[in-house]
Amino acid sequence: MSTDAETAPVSLPPASGAWREGDPPGRRQWITLDRPLPLEARGTLPGVRLAYETWGRLAPDASNAVLVLHALTGDSHVAGPAGPGHPTPGWWDGLVGPGRPLDTDRWFIVAPNVLGGCQGSTGPSSRRPDGRPWGGAFPHLTQRDMVAAEAQLADALGIDRWALVTGGSMGGMRALEWAVTHPERTGSLLLLATTAAASAEQIAWAGAQLHAIRSDPGWRGGDYHDAGAGEGPHAGLGIARRIAHITYRSEPELQDRFGRRPQGGEDPRRAGRYQVESYLDHHAGKLVGRFDAGSYVVLTESMNGHDAGRGRGGTAAALRRVTAPALVAGVDSDRLYPLSQQAELAAGIPHADRLRVIESPSGHDGFLTETEQVGGLVRELLGG
Ligand SMILES: CC(C)(COP(=O)(O)OP(=O)(O)OC[C@H]1O[C@@H](n2cnc3c(N)ncnc32)[C@H](O)[C@@H]1OP(=O)(O)O)[C@@H](O)C(=O)NCCC(=O)NCCS
Numbered sequence: 161m162s163t164d165a166e167t168a169p170v171s172l173p174p175a176s177g178a179w180r181e182g183d184p185p186g187r188r189q190w191i192t193l194d195r196p197l198p199l200e201a202r203g204t205l206p207g208v209r210l211a212y213e214t215w216g217r218l219a220p221d222a223s224n225a226v227l228v229l230h231a232l233t234g235d236s237h238v239a240g241p242a243g244p245g246h247p248t249p250g251w252w253d254g255l256v257g258p259g260r261p262l263d264t265d266r267w268f269i270v271a272p273n274v275l276g277g278c279q280g281s282t283g284p285s286s287r288r289p290d291g292r293p294w295g296g297a298f299p300h301l302t303q304r305d306m307v308a309a310e311a312q313l314a315d316a317l318g319i320d321r322w323a324l325v326t327g328g329s330m331g332g333m334r335a336l337e338w339a340v341t342h343p344e345r346t347g348s349l350l351l352l353a354t355t356a357a358a359s360a361e362q363i364a365w366a367g368a369q370l371h372a373i374r375s376d377p378g379w380r381g382g383d384y385h386d387a388g389a390g391e392g393p394h395a396g397l398g399i400a401r402r403i404a405h406i407t408y409r410s411e412p413e414l415q416d417r418f419g420r421r422p423q424g425g426e427d428p429r430r431a432g433r434y435q436v437e438s439y440l441d442h443h444a445g446k447l448v449g450r451f452d453a454g455s456y457v458v459l460t461e462s463m464n465g466h467d468a469g470r471g472r473g474g475t476a477a478a479l480r481r482v483t484a485p486a487l488v489a490g491v492d493s494d495r496l497y498p499l500s501q502q503a504e505l506a507a508g509i510p511h512a513d514r515l516r517v518i519e520s521p522s523g524h525d526g527f528l529t530e531t532e533q534v535g536g537l538v539r540e541l542l543g544g
Pocket residue numbers: 230231232233234235248251423435436438439440442446522525528529
C-alpha cells in the first residue's frame with residue numbers, strides 16, 4: 161500500500177461532475193491498495209485508491225482516531241469551505257474544530273471518500289489499469305466492500321481501533337458494517353438516520369432514480385466518460401436528484417416553505433414553475449455539476465443491497481456482534497428512513513442506549529442540518 165502523491169496523474173474530460181486527476185487536490189490525501197480488493201459479490205477490484213481528509217493529530221498510541229463516513233452524495237470534505245478541489249463546503253462543518261464536538265485539539269478525525277464515489281476515490285469515472293474509464297464495467301459493490309477498503313486505510317494510517325465510528329444514512333450503513341465486521345476495531349458507534357437493511361420502499365424510491373439515469377440516452381450503458389466535453393446522462397441524474405430530494409425533506413417543510421406559490425414572475429399555467437419545482441431544479445443542477453452519474457448508480461445499488469444480516473444468520477444475530485457502546489438516532493420528520501428502522505437498531509445492538517430522536521422539519525436531511533443535536537450525541541459518546 162502506498163500514499164500516493166506519487167501516483168501518475170491521468171486526465172478525464174469534463175464528462176461528469178467527478179473530481180479528476182489534474183483538478184486541485186484540495187485537502188485530499190490518498191492511499192493506493194497494493195493488492196486487488198476482493199469483492200463480496202464477485203471478483204476483485206484492481207488499483208483501488210481511496211481519497212481521504214484528516215483533521216487534528218494522531219496520538220502516538222493512535223487511540224484518538226475518529227472515523228466519519230459520508231452519505232450518498234457527500235465526500236471526504238466534512239469540514240472547511242468550498243474551494244478549489246472541493247465543490248461543497250464541509251457537510252458537518254459545525255461539528256469539527258477546536259472546542260467543537262469533534263474537537264481537533266483532542267481527536268484525529270479521518271473521512272474517506274467512499275469506494276465507488278467520485279471525489280478522488282476509485283469509482284466508475286476512474287481509469288482502469290489499461291487506461292480506459294471504468295464506466296459501465298465498474299463492478300457491483302456492497303457496503304461491506306467499501307468497509308473492507310476503509311479497513312485498509314485504517315491499517316495504512318496505523319489505526320487499530322477507532323475511538324468512534326459514525327455516519328448518517330449511507331454513512332450509517334457503513335458505520336454499522338464496521339461495528340459488525342470489526343467489533344474489536346470499533347470503540348464506540350453513532351448511527352444516524354440509517355437502517356439495518358434497505359426496505360422495500362427505500363429500494364422502490366432508489367429504483368425509480370436508477371431508471372431515470374439509465375433511460376437518459378447520454379447514459380450509454382455507463383460508458384459516457386470519454387464521450388466528449390459535457391456529455392453524460394445529466395437529465396437523468398437531475399431527475400434522480402429531484403425524486404431523491406423530495407424524499408430527503410418533509411411534506412410539512414415543503415408546504416411551509418413553498419406552498420402553492422409560483423416562482424418569481426413565472427406562471428405555472430404557461431410553462432412556468434411553482435417555487436417548489438424551482439427548488440428541485442436548483443438541487444438537480446447542483447448535483448449534476450458536482451457528481452458522477454455512474455457513481456450515483458453504483459452507490460445507490462449498494463444501498464439497495466444493504467442488509468447487515470446477510471450471511472450472518474439474520475439481522476438480530478448480526479446486531480448482537482456489536483460490542484461497542486452505541487447511540488442510534490433518527491429524525492422525527494424522516495419519511496425515507498423512518499424512526500422504526502432506528503428503533504430496531506437501538507433494540508438489537510447490545511450496548512446501545514435508548515433510541516434518540518433528532519427534532520427537525522428537514523426530514524431525512526436532518527442528520528446534516530441539525531448539527532447542534534448531532535453534536536450533543538457525539539459529546540455523549542466521546543465526552544467533552
Ligand atoms: C446539505 C443539505 C442537507 C443542505 O440543506 P439545507 O441547508 O436545508 O438547504 P436547502 O435544501 O434549504 O436548499 C437551499 C438551497 O436551495 C435554494 N433555493 C431555495 N428556494 C429556492 C427556489 N424557490 N428556487 C430555487 N432555489 C431555491 C437556495 O438558494 C439554496 O441554494 P444554495 O444551496 O445554492 O445556496 C443539502 O443541500 C444537501 O444534501 N447537500 C448535499 C451536499 C452534501 O455534501 N451532502 C452531504 C451528504 S453526507
